Amino acid sequence: MSENGAMADRTTVKVGLLGCGNVGASVARLVAEHDDLLAARAGVRIEIVRVAVRDLARDRDVPVSAERFTDDAESVVADPEVAVVVEVMGGIEPARSLVTSALKAGKPVVTGNKELLASRGVELFDAAAEAGVDLLFEASVGGGIPLIRPLRESLAGDRIRRVMGIVNGTTNYILTRMTEEGASFAAALAEAQALGYAEPDPTADVEGLDAAAKAAIIASIAFGAQVTVDDVHCEGITGITTDDIASARDLGYVVKLLAIAEGVDGEVAARVHPAMVPAHHPLASVRESFNALFIEGDAVGELMLYGRGAGGLPSASAVVGDLVDAAKNLASGGRGATIGRLERKRIRPIDDVESQFYVSMDVADRPGVLARISGAFGDHEVSILSMHQHGLGDEARLSFVTHRAREADLRATLRAVDDLEVVKTISSVLRVTGDDE
Amino acid sequence: MSENGAMADRTTVKVGLLGCGNVGASVARLVAEHDDLLAARAGVRIEIVRVAVRDLARDRDVPVSAERFTDDAESVVADPEVAVVVEVMGGIEPARSLVTSALKAGKPVVTGNKELLASRGVELFDAAAEAGVDLLFEASVGGGIPLIRPLRESLAGDRIRRVMGIVNGTTNYILTRMTEEGASFAAALAEAQALGYAEPDPTADVEGLDAAAKAAIIASIAFGAQVTVDDVHCEGITGITTDDIASARDLGYVVKLLAIAEGVDGEVAARVHPAMVPAHHPLASVRESFNALFIEGDAVGELMLYGRGAGGLPSASAVVGDLVDAAKNLASGGRGATIGRLERKRIRPIDDVESQFYVSMDVADRPGVLARISGAFGDHEVSILSMHQHGLGDEARLSFVTHRAREADLRATLRAVDDLEVVKTISSVLRVTGDDE
Numbered sequence: 001m002s003e004n005g006a007m008a009d010r011t012t013v014k015v016g017l018l019g020c021g022n023v024g025a026s027v028a029r030l031v032a033e034h035d036d037l038l039a040a041r042a043g044v045r046i047e048i049v050r051v052a053v054r055d056l057a058r059d060r061d062v063p064v065s066a067e068r069f070t071d072d073a074e075s076v077v078a079d080p081e082v083a084v085v086v087e088v089m090g091g092i093e094p095a096r097s098l099v100t101s102a103l104k105a106g107k108p109v110v111t112g113n114k115e116l117l118a119s120r121g122v123e124l125f126d127a128a129a130e131a132g133v134d135l136l137f138e139a140s141v142g143g144g145i146p147l148i149r150p151l152r153e154s155l156a157g158d159r160i161r162r163v164m165g166i167v168n169g170t171t172n173y174i175l176t177r178m179t180e181e182g183a184s185f186a187a188a189l190a191e192a193q194a195l196g197y198a199e200p201d202p203t204a205d206v207e208g209l210d211a212a213a214k215a216a217i218i219a220s221i222a223f224g225a226q227v228t229v230d231d232v233h234c235e236g237i238t239g240i241t242t243d244d245i246a247s248a249r250d251l252g253y254v255v256k257l258l259a260i261a262e263g264v265d266g267e268v269a270a271r272v273h274p275a276m277v278p279a280h281h282p283l284a285s286v287r288e289s290f291n292a293l294f295i296e297g298d299a300v301g302e303l304m305l306y307g308r309g310a311g312g313l314p315s316a317s318a319v320v321g322d323l324v325d326a327a328k329n330l331a332s333g334g335r336g337a338t339i340g341r342l343e344r345k346r347i348r349p350i351d352d353v354e355s356q357f358y359v360s361m362d363v364a365d366r367p368g369v370l371a372r373i374s375g376a377f378g379d380h381e382v383s384i385l386s387m388h389q390h391g392l393g394d395e396a397r398l399s400f401v402t403h404r405a406r407e408a409d410l411r412a413t414l415r416a417v418d419d420l421e422v423v424k425t426i427s428s429v430l431r432v433t434g435d436d437e
Numbered sequence: 438m439s440e441n442g443a444m445a446d447r448t449t450v451k452v453g454l455l456g457c458g459n460v461g462a463s464v465a466r467l468v469a470e471h472d473d474l475l476a477a478r479a480g481v482r483i484e485i486v487r488v489a490v491r492d493l494a495r496d497r498d499v500p501v502s503a504e505r506f507t508d509d510a511e512s513v514v515a516d517p518e519v520a521v522v523v524e525v526m527g528g529i530e531p532a533r534s535l536v537t538s539a540l541k542a543g544k545p546v547v548t549g550n551k552e553l554l555a556s557r558g559v560e561l562f563d564a565a566a567e568a569g570v571d572l573l574f575e576a577s578v579g580g581g582i583p584l585i586r587p588l589r590e591s592l593a594g595d596r597i598r599r600v601m602g603i604v605n606g607t608t609n610y611i612l613t614r615m616t617e618e619g620a621s622f623a624a625a626l627a628e629a630q631a632l633g634y635a636e637p638d639p640t641a642d643v644e645g646l647d648a649a650a651k652a653a654i655i656a657s658i659a660f661g662a663q664v665t666v667d668d669v670h671c672e673g674i675t676g677i678t679t680d681d682i683a684s685a686r687d688l689g690y691v692v693k694l695l696a697i698a699e700g701v702d703g704e705v706a707a708r709v710h711p712a713m714v715p716a717h718h719p720l721a722s723v724r725e726s727f728n729a730l731f732i733e734g735d736a737v738g739e740l741m742l743y744g745r746g747a748g749g750l751p752s753a754s755a756v757v758g759d760l761v762d763a764a765k766n767l768a769s770g771g772r773g774a775t776i777g778r779l780e781r782k783r784i785r786p787i788d789d790v791e792s793q794f795y796v797s798m799d800v801a802d803r804p805g806v807l808a809r810i811s812g813a814f815g816d817h818e819v820s821i822l823s824m825h826q827h828g829l830g831d832e833a834r835l836s837f838v839t840h841r842a843r844e845a846d847l848r849a850t851l852r853a854v855d856d857l858e859v860v861k862t863i864s865s866v867l868r869v870t871g872d873d874e
Contacts, residue, residue, distance in 0.1 A: 030594050030736060040661070041593045138591060144737035146583070146591030154575060154583030156478045157467050157757020224477070282743055285722035292741075299467060299754035300581035303744035304729075306719055307737065317736035320594020333770055 012045040013327040016082035018052045018073050018098055019089030020060050023112055023139070026316030027086060028062035031323070038320070042327040050076040052089075077102045084326050086319060087111040088139075096120050103127040103135065108326040112139030112319055118213035118229040121220055122342055129341045134329055136322035141167060141214045142291045144314030145307035146321075151221045151295070158297040160222045163261045164433065167214040169289030169309045170198045170205035171237050171257040175274075176287045178245050179254055185240060197289055207236035208272040211259045218293070219261035219270040225345040227261075233271040233350040240274055244428050247360060247399060248276045251388075254284045258433065262353075269348040273431060276358055281434040294434075351408035356385070356432040358401050359410075361417065362424040365396035369422045373398065376416040380409045401432060449482040450764040453519035455489045455510050455535055456526030457497050460549055460576070463753030464523060465499035468760070475757070479764040487513040489526075514539045521763050523756060524548040525576075533557050540564040540572065545763040549576030549756055555650035555666040558657055559779055566778045571766055573759035578604060578651045579728045581751030582744035583758075588658045588732070595734040597659045600698045601870065604651040606726035606746045607635045607642035608674050608694040612711075613724045615682050616691055622677055634726055644673035645709040648696045655730070656698035656707040662782040664698075670708040670787040677711055681865050684797060684836060685713045688825075691721045695870065699790075706785040710868060713795055718871040731871075788845035793822070793869035795838050796847075798854065799861040802833035806859045810835065813853040817846045838869060 015031070017024055028048055031038065039045045048064055052073035060069075070076060077085055077098050085102040087109060089095055095116050102109050104127060111117070117124065117140050128135035138148045142165070151160070166172050170192055177188035189206065192198035204210045212232040219227040237257050248255050253276035262269045277284050282304045286292040291309025296302055308314040363369050370387070377384055382405040390397045402410070410429075417423055452468070454461055465485055468475065476482045485501055489510035497506075507513060514522055514535050522539040524546060526532055532553050539546050541564060548554070554561065554577050565572035575585045579602070588597070603609050607629055614625035626643065629635035641647045649669040656664040674694050685692050690713035699706045714721050719741045723729040728746025733739055745751040800806050807824070814821055819842040827834045839847070847866075854860055 026736070034594065034596060037596065038594065041589075144595075144734075145740060146587040146742075149586065149591050150583040152478075153762060154586050154755065154758045156761035157471065157475065158581075158754045159471060159474065280724070282722060285719060287717070297581075297754065299463070299750045299757075301745040301748070301751050303582060303742075305583075305740075305742055307740035311738070313736045314738055317592065317595045317734065320736075321591045324593035325590060 012047050013042070013083050013330055014047055014049040014081050015084045015086055015323065016050040016052070016076040016079060017048050018076060018085065018087045018095070020051050020053045020062065021088070022312035023315045023319065024051075024088045025060050025062045026312040027088065027319050028064050030316055030320045032063040038324055042324045042331065044327055044331040046323060046327050050079055050082055052076045073098055074101070077105070077107070083107060083330060084323065085109045086323060087113060088319065089113070090115065092116055092119060096124075099124060100127055103131045103133055106131050106133055108134035108136070108330060110136045110319055110322040110326055112137065112315055114140040114213045114217060118216040121217065121228065122226045125342055134326045136326055137217070138322050139315045139318035141217050142293060142305070143307065143309045143311060144317040145291060145293070145305050145309065146318075147218070147293050147305055148221055150303075150305060151218070155295070155297055155300060158299040160295060160297045161263060162296045163218050163222050163293060164283065165214070165218060165259045165293040166256055166283060166286050166291055167218075167259045167293070167309060168205055168208075168211045168257060169291060170202065171208075171211070172286065172291070173197045173289045174206070175237065175240070175255055175257065178240070178242060179249070182242055184242055185238065206238050208234045208257065211257060211272040215259035215261060215270045215272050218259065219268055220342055222261050223263045223268045223345065224343055225268045226342040227268055227270055227347065231270055231347045233273070235273040237274050241428070244430060247358070247428065248430070251276070251358070251401070252279050253277060253432065254279055255430065256283060256286070258283075260433070264348060267346045267348040269350075269353050271350060271353065275431045275433045277434045283434060351406065353407050354404045355407065356402055356404055356435065357410050358399065358428070358430045358432050359414070359426065360397055360399035360428045361426045362397050364422045364424065365393050366422070370398070372420055372422060373417055376420065377402070377413050379416065380413040381405065382409050382413045397427065449484050450479070450520050450767055451484055451486040451518050452521045452523055452760065453487040453489070453513040453516060454485050455513060455522065455524045455532070457488050457490045457499065458525070459749035460752045460756065461488075461525040462497050462499045463749040464525065464756050465501050467753050467757045469500040471757075475761055479761045479768065481764055481768040483760060483764050487516055487519055489513045510535055511538070514542070514544070520544060520767060521760065522546045523760060524550060525756065526550070527552065529553055529556060533561075536561060537564055540568045540570055543568050543570055545571035545573070545767060547573045547756055547759040547763055549574065549752055551577040551650045551654060555653040558654065558665065559663045562779050571763045573763055574654070575759050576752045576755035578654050579730060579742070580744065580746045580748060581754040582728060582730070582742050582746065583755075584655070584730050584742055585658055587740075587742060588655070592732070592734055592737060595736040597732060597734045598700060599733045600655050600659050600730060601720065602651070602655060602696045602730040603693055603720060603723050603728055604696045604730070604746060605642055605645075605648040605694060606728060607639065608645075608648070609723065609728070610634045610726045611643070612674060612677070612692055612694065615677070615679060616686070619679060621679055622675065643675050645671045645694065648694060648709040652696035652698060652707045652709050655696065656705055657779055659698050660700045660705045660782065661780055662705045663779040664705055664707050664784065668707055668784045670710070672710040674711050678865070681867060684795070684865065685867070688713070688795070688838070689716050690714060690869065691716055692867065693720060693723070695720075697870070701785060704783045704785040706790050708787060708790065712868045712870045714871045720871060788843065790844050791841045792844065793839055793841055793872065794847050795836065795865070795867045795869050796851070796863065797834055797836035797865045798863045799834050801859045801861065802830050803859070807835070809857055809859060810854055813857065814839070814850050816853065817850040818842065819846050819850045834864065
């Protein structure tokens with residue numbers, strides 16, 4: 001790509017690519033196809049000179065010649081010609097060791113590995129800070145949507161209060177089908193699997209684990225805090241029923257799986273759970289497999305970033321955006337938007353987190369029932385915002401929306417309510433968020 | 438803010454602020470209130486050491502001592518202590534000369550001045566490129582929403598095809614009231630004025646001029662092209678009727694004022710006009726005075742950035758984000774995301790731009806009418822996607838949605854249709870966008 005070898009050293013940033021699956025192959029293609037555009041934007045040419053793969057025999061159909069491939073990833077990181085390392089192999093090891101080696105050797109790293117960052121981010125950010133090199137990871141959350149960069153840079157003059165995200169396309173697709181077609185969870189999941197939106201084993205998506213990893217990264221960046229996936233309270237959508245969806249609609253809400261990161265009194269809370277979101281809220285309009293991050297800041301007010309959260313090409317676009325940044329910084333001698341060391345902050349336990357709640361229960365329809373139930377709420381400091389009765393006699397169901405209450409108090413309330421002989425069964429409990437609380 | 442004078446030179450970036458109105462005062466307050474946070478993010482302390490205002494007598498209520506104020510803006514730019522200049526005074530002159538002087542003196546500039554950039558951006562970007570310093574302007578479009586930075590940086594690895602924005606809060610508020618309450622344009626405008634969302638003279642907003650300036654900036658950045666406000670075809674919303682809104686709703690659309698920048702075959706087209714947007718499109722959910730930019734790229738697919746498009750605090754948040762960037766680059770010796778020189782590209786004239794159109798007309802309800810009208814469309818190469826008849830006899834109205842057609846062809850069609858004696862009047866013509874075209 002450069003005119004001659006001597007020029008290449010000063011005008012080309014040479015890249016080692018670790019992994020050449022869906023995202024990696026798209027990165028190689030984008031870098032080759034848009035080479036002039038990228039050179040104009042980075043101020044230097046960008047060239048992929050080494051590619052590490054597990055299986056050398058597989059044809060990757062990328063514009064990188066065969067002799068540049070190797071199955072020895074360490075040799076790519078160690079290659080003196082390689083100035084920047086792009087890690088898109090996924091998983092914790094050997095990705096962790098390879099990224100660490102690269103950083104320690106003073107080579108900027110671009111990664112899209114959410115699993116790695118969510119579990120070992122602290123040590124990697126420390127290593128990057130120590131070496132004084134860029135560690136960029138826009139592709140790790142929300143595919144091609146610029147989320148990390150705005151959190152780090154555009155909002156640098158602001159204090160972020162809360163970030164709420166729809167960060168898993170599979171579950172959002174399932175909930176959209178349940179909402180718009182009245183499909184059951186099982187039917188919607190089967191449809192998502194048939195379309196390739198859900199894996200044959202959908203656990204990581206539907207149990208909220210994928211979203212929890214992203215919540216840890218978001219909380220880390222938004223609050224500059226050490227948050228790992230183990231700090232994230234996680235509930236999936238397997239318990240969501242068509243009844244829940246219908247009740248939400250009756251009250252003017254839609255059900256979404258949210259990843260929420262909050263800064264409260266110097267502490268950080270991070271959690272993933274389904275929630276009822278007002279139908280007029282911008283997050284409610286995020287349909288199908290799209291992702292979005294809704295950010296609340298002191299100065300900026302409300303902000304939403306929306307787009308395709310997954311897919312080889314959108315994620316590759318984010319990787320290449322980071323790569324341009326790393327190349328530009330390398331060429332200009334500057335530092336990129338490395339976030340620095342993450343602080344140790346107290347993780348607020350889920351018991352102390354406050355939310356509004358929706359609770360519905362089947363009850364015996366007789367005088368005094370409401371007084372006894374609302375008494376149980378009041379005994380535990382949970383204050384009721386609204387109540388609706390549906391059905392009569394044996395079919396009577398009461399539904400409540402509370403004011404903001406501590407999770408622990410709500411659980412104590414539910415135990416007390418469940419013990420009342422007038423209450424047959426608690427049919428649904430969902431958090432409510434996005435109202436003017 | 439620093440421990441001693443000697444330290445200050447190395448660890449503090451000193452800022453000269455030009456203008457201390459709504460945005461400027463908020464910038465001064467944010468910088469003072471968040472000083473530790475900003476220092477952590479920039480790697481250096483940021484301090485406002487000089488403030489230029491027109492009227493020294495006015496009390497600004499900002500945490501900057503009185504002796505730092507001056508009514509001599511040039512002295513602020515020339516002050517050797519001032520390392521970065523923030524221009525939030527607005528207007529073309531003296532802002533243009535001051536920004537140019539600062540850049541020529543090697544001082545990075547942060548500005549929120551859309552008017553200046555939309556008319557004199559080319560020379561300013563040239564001056565910044567020549568001096569090798571940052572010219573940052575996130576606040577010029579979309580208030581606190583990160584728009585410019587994603588366009589420049591996050592999408593650096595992508596080829597942008599089109600950007601569609603709701604970039605004027607006043608007109609979006611008016612259209613929202615017309616849509617949701619059936620208000621007339623005049624009534625909605627009066628309400629917006631009473632609430633302070635519209636100026637006593639609303640011309641710049643309702644005629645689309647404010648949006649056109651932003652469209653020029655967006656087109657410049659998205660396509661790296663020299664586009665000024667004079668290159669932007671501009672139509673406002675004063676002609677939008679409650680009938681238009683109702684017809685749009687019947688067909689499953691909402692009416693929005695859009696700023697559109699498109700790259701087509703190496704040319705750039707930029708325009709502002711009302712358009713019918715499908716109700717399920719993310720832009721349709723942008724209500725009240727909110728702003729959003731919807732970006733379509735080869736790799737990223739669809740992306741939307743949403744938030745408060747105006748207001749002192751959101752805009753100040755964008756200015757301070759840029760200021761952190763400029764300070765960090767200055768301290769690290771690197772270059773920021775200056776966009777470089779803009780290329781001269783052909784501006785595609787509005788005649789050659791293609792859109793879908795909605796056309797409705799009152800007609801004589803008799804046999805052969807549809808054949809004659811659709812013949813007129815066909816004669817001018819405008820192909821009809823769908824047709825609806827509303828009413829009968831004297832009340833008969835036909836509405837058409839076309840496939841994509843050249844503006845010039847559509848206008849020729851309208852002239853021919855208007856000449857038909859079976860057509861009483863063409864009641865409405867609106868572009869349709871955001872469908873899978």
